[in-house]
Every structure is written in C-alpha cells, then in structure tokens.
Amino acid sequence: MSLSTTVKQLGLIPKSVTKYVQNTIYSPLLLTFFIISLSACQLQNHQLRPTGDLGVIIGRATGSIQIVNTTQQEPLAKVDKLGDLSHASVVFSRDQRYAYIFARDGGLTKIDLLQDRIDHRIIQSGNSIGGAISQNGKWIAVSNYTPGGIKIFSADTLELVADITATPLSTNTEKKVIYSKVVGLVDAPGNRFVFSLFDTNEIWVADYINHDNNEEWKVKKYPKIGKQPYDALITPNGRYYIAGLFGESGFALLDLWHLEKGVKQILPNYNKNKRTLPVYKMPHLEGWAMAGHYAFVPAVGQHNILVIDTERWQQIATIPVHGQPVFAVARPDGRQVWVNFAYPNNNTIQVINTETYQVVHQFMPGQAALHMSFTPKGEQLWLSVRDSNEVQVYDPTTFKKLAAFSVDSPSGIFFTSRAHQIGL
Template sequence: MKSLSILFFTVLLLPGISLSDCLIRGTGDMGVIVERAAGSLKVVDTTHHNTLFQVEGLGDLSHASAVYSRDERYVYVFGRDGGLTKVDILCGRIVKRIIQGGNSIGGAISQDGSLIAVSNYKPGGVKIFSADDLSLIADIPATTVTDRDGNKKGSKTVGLVDAPDQRFVVSLYDSGESWIIDMSDPAKPAIQRFENIGSLPYDGLVTPNGRYYIAGLFGQDGLSLLDLWHPEKGTRLILDDYGRGQKKLPVYKMPHLEGWAMADDRAFLPAVGQHAVLVVDSKDWKEIKQIPVHGQPVFVMARPDGRQIWVNFAFPHNDTIQVIDTETLEIINTLKPGKGTLHMEFSPRGESVWISVRDKDEVQVYATRTQELTHRLPVDKPSGIFFTSRAHQTGL
C-alpha cells in the first residue's frame, strides 16, 4: 500500500515540480482573474479573499475566457492571439501552451471533460483538442464567405458552448448559421448545419439544463432559438419586436450572452442597442417586460439562488452596477465601483460577488445580501473572473 500511495502523488505532479511547489488542498473555493494588459492570471482563494499564485506568459488576454477540467485542477484559457493555455492552479504553473489560430474568441469543454473546443475569427472554424495534452483531434473549417473586398475567407465562429451528449454548438457570424458538432466519436465529428438563422449572430448561450441554444443577432432585432432536444425542428426567431419603433443607440461593446440570467422560469437578457434588460418567459420565449437601466447592458447575471440580477454596462456608463429584484422586477440598488467595471463572478453559493474594476487596478468583493463592499484585491487591469464552480455547469 505504501508504494501505491507514493505512485499516486507522483503522477499528480508535473515534470520538474516538487510536491513542496504545489498546494495540497481542495479547489472548490479557488478561481482565476485575468490580468488583460500583462497577459497573466491571478489564482485566488474565494474564502480568504487572497491571491495564491500569479501565472505569467499567457499572451494576448484582451478578450480572454476560460473553462475548467471536471476535477477543477486545470483551467484552459483562450486568448485573443489564438493561444490555448492549460494552467495547473494547484501549482501555479503553465502545463502547456499552443497557438492554435490567428484570432480566437472563446471555447468550451466537452460534457465528459476530455475535449477542448476553440472558436476562431481567423481563419474561422472550430478546432478541437485533447484536454490531456492539447493535441489536435479535429479541425472543422467554417463556411467560406466573400468579404467587402471580394476576398474569400472563413466565417468568424462565435458563441461556442458545450451541450449534453458530447456535443458543441456554435454560430457563424458572417454566414448566419448555427452548427451542432457531435463529438461522440472523436474520429468522426458529425455536423448538423442550420442556415439562415438571422443576420450577424454575434454570441450564443445554452440554457442551464442544456436544452435550448440561443444566438444573439447584431444585424436585426431578435434572437435565434434552437431546441437541442428536437433539432429536427430547426431554428426560430424569438423577441423579434423588442426594439421595434425605438431608436438604435451606438453599440460600444457587444453584450455577452453567456452572462445572461435564469430565475423563476424567466430569462433576463441584455438588449442590443437599448438601455434595457429584457425579461422573457422561458416557457414560450415571449417578452414579459423591459426594465430600463443605466446604460447598455454587457453582463446580466443572476445570483446562484436567482433572487437578484446584477448588471454592468458598456462605455460610457461602465462605472456602474445595478441590482434588480427578480420578484418585483425593480432596480433595488445602484453601485459605483469605478471606471472600467468589466466583469462579475458570484461565489459558488452566492454570498458574494467579485467585480473587476480595470481603471482602479483592483477587484472589489460585495456581500450580495447587503450590496456592501467587503474586500479589495490589487489586480493589474483585471477583466474576466472565473471560479472553479464553472466546472460543473453546462455552457460555462
């Protein structure tokens, strides 16, 4: 038994890293914060509100996102420069880093945790890698389109999410499509294409139960809905009249649909080009109400129990957070964390929310019950915050 114990600890460690270099602890209250300008991560402890490691050398993190391995030990970071980096958060080290494309916009991890998918602006398409060693499993090119100069190129891929049954779903910005990519047989990816879903899909999300995939449309009002239980029914347009008769405002930053909210059978979505949060009945996908807010919403996020919605905003209103009560659908508080309030992340059970404030070089932590500031952490130009609880949530 003694020899087996020694073997167990040996295989957990990376080459060249001793046991004393790594933490021996659970990862359930850990996470990472992206330092976008420095190209680095801070590994943090959400219980004690402190930094455990700083990991450098991750490239261009100007639009970075991340997913976790199912054991919550490894975080996979998708950089804007096409970089895909696997980081061990218990050792604070990069395990492997590759440049898989020219310009990538995000990614997802498969239901069983074995595959990492990356969506690319350039050259377009989706690449799928082994979560173990980042070796290439599949290279799926996007539909070819003609740009304004008459040149042929692959469509940008956006809104890539994981879905049940070892599938990924993605939308194609230039060609107006959504695809289901079935990776149940990694050697033979099966692609189901849905064309003419709407003009310029810019992002996508999957509902927490994994049933519905929704693509936001930049080129027209409305969203595209795909029922993943019944893909044979194709896509349909929902909320196609929410902006009708209203003047479109300049869009300084696209809303992030992965930061949407579900609470009490209602969906809360950011309206494109409007100072409003849309409240939608998730049973029939019809609008219930528009909640006027401080600016153009970027993230509209629910506290884990669904009792509150926290909203941040695009420039020039990006110094503000508003809190919405999901029972009354009224704004109950307006906070002013500071300029460059970019991202939010709730602790796993929702007693606190961490907010990146870029222009103050800090992350602020608020108690959600009182909406009072409780902690500040120095972070160099923080943006995305990703906690390990995401490892067990579909679409995150």
C-alpha cells in the same frame, strides 16, 4: 517489490537520488525518514489547497492570470506569458485542477492551478474568440475568426483531434480562401459542441460519433437563421441554444432536444425601430441572467433590461436601467440580478429585485467595472474594476464591501464551480 522501487514509482524522490538509493546499502527506517522529510519539503513549496475554492482572474493588459481563493478572498499566485487576453475566457477540467485559457491571439493554454504553472500551451490559430470543454471533459473546442471554424483538442495533451472549417466566403488577392468567423461556441449534452457562423448566418452542431472504434465528428448545419449572429448561449439545463442577431431584431433559437424542428426566430420585434443609440459595447449573451423560468436580458442599444418567459419565449416586462447594460448576472438563488454598463456609464452597478422588477441598490465601485461573478452559493459577488487595477468583493445581502486587492487591469472572473455547469 523493494522499497527503493516503490519510491521510484511514486515519484517522491528525484531520479538522481533514486539511483543512489538503489546502489546503496541502507536501513528501511532511515530511507522512510528520508522520504517523509523530502515529501514535507515538497508540500511546503506547493501546499495542499482545495480546488473547489479556487478561481481565475484575467489580467487583461499584462497577459497574465491571478489564481485566487474565494474563502480567504485573496490572491494566491500569478501566471504570466499567456498572450493577448483582451477578449479571454476560461473553462475548467472536471476535477477543477486545470484551467484552459482562450486568448485572442489564438493561444490555448492549460494551467495547473495546484502548481501555479503552465502545463501545456499552443498557438492554434491567428485569431480566436473563446472555447468550451465537452460534457465528459475529454475535449477542448476553440472558436476561431482566423481561419474561421473550430478546432477540437485533447484536454489532456492539447493534441489536435478535429479541425472543422467554417463556410468559405471568398478568395482574397493572395488567392487565400476566407472563411466565416465563428462565434457563440458552447458545450451541450451528449458531448456536442454548438456554434454560430457570423458571416453566413448559420448554426452548426458538432456531434461526436464512435462506431466500432471509428471516431469522427459529424456536423449538422442550419442555414438562414437570421442576420449576423454575434454571440450565443445555452440554457442551464442544456436544452435551448440561443443566438443573438446583430443584423436584425430578435434571436435565433434551436431546441437541442428536437433538432428536427430546426431554428426558429423569437422576439422578432424587441428592438425594431429602437436602436437609435450608439452601441459602445455589445452585451454578451452568456451574461443573460436566468432566474427560474425567466431570463433577464440586456437590450442592445437601449437603456433597458428585458424580462423573457423562457417557457413561451415571449417578453413580459421591460426594466429601465442606468445605461446600456453589458452583463446581467443572477445570484444563484435567483432573487437578484446585478447589472453593469457600457461606457460612459461603466462606473455604476445596479441591483434588480427579480420579484418586483425594481432597482433596489445602486453604487459606483469605480471606472470600468465590467465583470462580475458570484461564488457558487451566492454569498459573495466578485467585481473587477479595470481602471483602478482592483478586484472588489461584496456581500450581496448587505451590499457591504468584504475585501479588495490589486490586480493589473482585471477583466473576466471565473470560479472553478463552472466546471460542473453546462455552457460555461
């Protein structure tokens, strides 16, 4: 194989230059020098960076994301034209190179975190609410409000693989069928996707089946799981899927190890006759803090965090807090839970000790402090303060502010370590 052919296959030189090399008498030494020089120029434009050290911050108002470095605690690049990010979420490829952005306007965007650019982008529905990536990293699923259901795409090309339509509700005046909204979509072990149907009170499990190269997605349906499941989570070990119920008190639980047992309701009385406060922002169930075999759960319509024993699925304690909690985020070692709040108390953060159930620290980073995320080993807590257009970084041991930098209307914070966690 000639040196020029090798150069062409490696993609080190543009096609026009490769053609010139192939048709020119050259010395191997001169060509080698030329390759090294050109490669150095390319690396200067896109310097090598470790994917495990990266993160993505949603710019809610600008339809953009900020790629950040967690060791240096600084922004690296901005990627624009990502659509309506008012309720955006992110998952990552197995190699942590690509971020998949789920936009509220139905946009699905694959971003190359090393090239700081859009790799693929499609509009897959009229209104979507989040997504997930399969255990093997091959498929991206998106949950949709309009039309209701989930769509599954190739993680590589974003080509449609499956379209699973939700339960139909009715026909509107234009004789178009209306389908149930889908919420609480997560990935589960075995390359499954699990999700809830808000309007028809169901949980569905989509299972990938391949028999003799005949590929299909089979769906197992669980009806009458409780009124209006509004969000859901899967426990870190991938065993339990839990849907929160807006239309009644309690949660619906599905044991993914024993699907034959069906769905059972847990904590049926935790909020009975207590929802007297207006709910300004619904807690996200993915914001449950799992510390050991205990879950620290924001209570809907209450100024409380509930402590739940996940072995017996019973409430064992109630922790009074500053306002209506939205997210309860556990430090990776499980020793602390950081809590933020809905309006009008969304300028405050409280830190709970998981041994004593006491609030051990409280501070006010600014108005609309709504999203938090720990770095993988828990040495930093990143916090978005939307109304100040700022991201702040804290030491969770000393509570000292380590860094702060500007981001336009920052919202969700997602680190690439999520690529190796179930349900995130």
